[in-house]
Amino acid sequence: MQSIIVVGAGAAGLMAAKLLSVNNRVVVLEGDSRLGGRIHTINDAGFSQPVEAGAEFIHGNLPLTLQLLREAGIETAETGGEMYTSRKGKWVDRDTMPVGWATMLQRMHELAADTTLEDFLQKNFSGDKFARLCEGARGYAQGYDVADPEKVSVFFLRDEWGAGWDDQYRVGGGYGPMVSFLAAECIKNGVEIFTNAIVKSIAWANNQVTAITANGQHYRAEKAIVAVPVSILQQAQAPASIRFSPTIDTYISAAQNIGYGGVIKVVFEFKTAFWNQQKPDVGFVFCNEFIPTWWTQAPDEAPIITGWLGGPKADALAREADDTILKKGLQSLSVVFGLGVSQLRATLVAGKVFNWPANQFSLGAYSYATPLTTQALQVLSTPINGTLFFAGEALYNGAHPGTVEAALVSGKQAAELVLRA
Numbered sequence: 001m002q003s004i005i006v007v008g009a010g011a012a013g014l015m016a017a018k019l020l021s022v023n024n025r026v027v028v029l030e031g032d033s034r035l036g037g038r039i040h041t042i043n044d045a046g047f048s049q050p051v052e053a054g055a056e057f058i059h060g061n062l063p064l065t066l067q068l069l070r071e072a073g074i075e076t077a078e079t080g081g082e083m084y085t086s087r088k089g090k091w092v093d094r095d096t097m098p099v100g101w102a103t104m105l106q107r108m109h110e111l112a113a114d115t116t117l118e119d120f121l122q123k124n125f126s127g128d129k130f131a132r133l134c135e136g137a138r139g140y141a142q143g144y145d146v147a148d149p150e151k152v153s154v155f156f157l158r159d160e161w162g163a164g165w166d167d168q169y170r171v172g173g174g175y176g177p178m179v180s181f182l183a184a185e186c187i188k189n190g191v192e193i194f195t196n197a198i199v200k201s202i203a204w205a206n207n208q209v210t211a212i213t214a215n216g217q218h219y220r221a222e223k224a225i226v227a228v229p230v231s232i233l234q235q236a237q238a239p240a241s242i243r244f245s246p247t248i249d250t251y252i253s254a255a256q257n258i259g260y261g262g263v264i265k266v267v268f269e270f271k272t273a274f275w276n277q278q279k280p281d282v283g284f285v286f287c288n289e290f291i292p293t294w295w296t297q298a299p300d301e302a303p304i305i306t307g308w309l310g311g312p313k314a315d316a317l318a319r320e321a322d323d324t325i326l327k328k329g330l331q332s333l334s335v336v337f338g339l340g341v342s343q344l345r346a347t348l349v350a351g352k353v354f355n356w357p358a359n360q361f362s363l364g365a366y367s368y369a370t371p372l373t374t375q376a377l378q379v380l381s382t383p384i385n386g387t388l389f390f391a392g393e394a395l396y397n398g399a400h401p402g403t404v405e406a407a408l409v410s411g412k413q414a415a416e417l418v419l420r421a
């Protein structure tokens, strides 16, 4: 039996704790007042049904996520609805990919050495005739991959963009019950879970770890899994940053080579699903307004619509007040659906902003690869003296980056490394 501290009770930390709890003494230290991290299902805030502040979809048939949900007896349902595109307030035929997209992907595949998207576009697609293609590529990288075009790896994008679009699912009752299941399994096996336990420093030697929290508590164990977002390792001055003693500079430098971007979600509930009066069976709407992506709960007919702003634009807006962001959300909807803002306000039941770059425990939404990420992952997945281990979605090296699946797989791998150490 070993004693292990897990820092961070997101999907990765809880998965690791669950697996280790069978034969070991495990303590989980979570800085926030709740469990789940970037999984946060809201059951109040005036909405008629649970709303996802963070993770919402299962992007395909993701084995570990689906296995865990089955184990927990939680249902999943395929998403539905049609995709629509609006430009300057006018519905247009669904935008196919910009002209030249296939050629661009092919050129990405021919590339001998990795580089950033911006460098690649400038070297291969400069000039006015490629302006729309470049705008599309940058927009997709920013919006979906939450990536900065000047940092994101072309190899990463080509693998993802080339993989096609899998079926999407939602979790019945939201992802929250999955977190509750993981926590309940841990507690059943004797894991102690502490919330409001912000780890500020970790002093370590071979098979000895002391984690000290912001409120001065000391926790001792033989090993620790650090399962905080990579942004916490990157930003030494952040309120939740962790000081290691002795320092682990190679690991912190490696963490800097992983990309990490922000998302702001804006969720509105109205008295009616007015979007379906304009277009049949609205699922997703893409537009060129301030909040450029919207989706409904289709096939569920709940009058709830979610706006998504990702990447550098979300990071730039992080300090704005929620009211300002809500207003920008209503303005975007107003243009897309040709309804006055006051008209929308009159039928508004609830509205909430989820500003992830401003969240002190996340400092953004999820990771993406830069050209230096492959080497960084090799460093971060190597245990330090069989004592310190790292986990979290950013440390996953597979086909579903930036997801709950990535976090669960990474947590499982860290637990396996601990068991082998």
Ligand SMILES: Cc1cc2nc3c(=O)[nH]c(=O)nc-3n(C[C@H](O)[C@H](O)[C@H](O)COP(=O)(O)OP(=O)(O)OC[C@H]3O[C@@H](n4cnc5c(N)ncnc54)[C@H](O)[C@@H]3O)c2cc1C
Pocket (backbone or CB within 6 Å): 007, 008, 009, 010, 011, 012, 013, 029, 030, 031, 032, 035, 036, 037, 038, 039, 053, 054, 055, 056, 057, 058, 059, 197, 198, 199, 200, 227, 228, 229, 232, 240, 241, 242, 263, 265, 356, 361, 362, 364, 365, 366, 391, 392, 393, 394, 402, 403, 404, 405, 406, 407
């Ligand atoms: C808006 C948004 C939408 C998303 N949509 C999807 C989606 O549709 N599908 C999907 O699969 N994925 C989605 N994701 C990504 C998914 O949520 C994450 O990949 C996953 O939840 C990350 O889990 P994790 O355990 O690695 O990190 P986290 O969930 O961030 O867990 C880390 C934990 O560490 C804690 N912590 C931080 N610092 C300290 C400290 N110093 N001391 C103690 N504790 C600390 C944090 O509070 C947190 O609880 C989305 C994410 C966001 C933000």
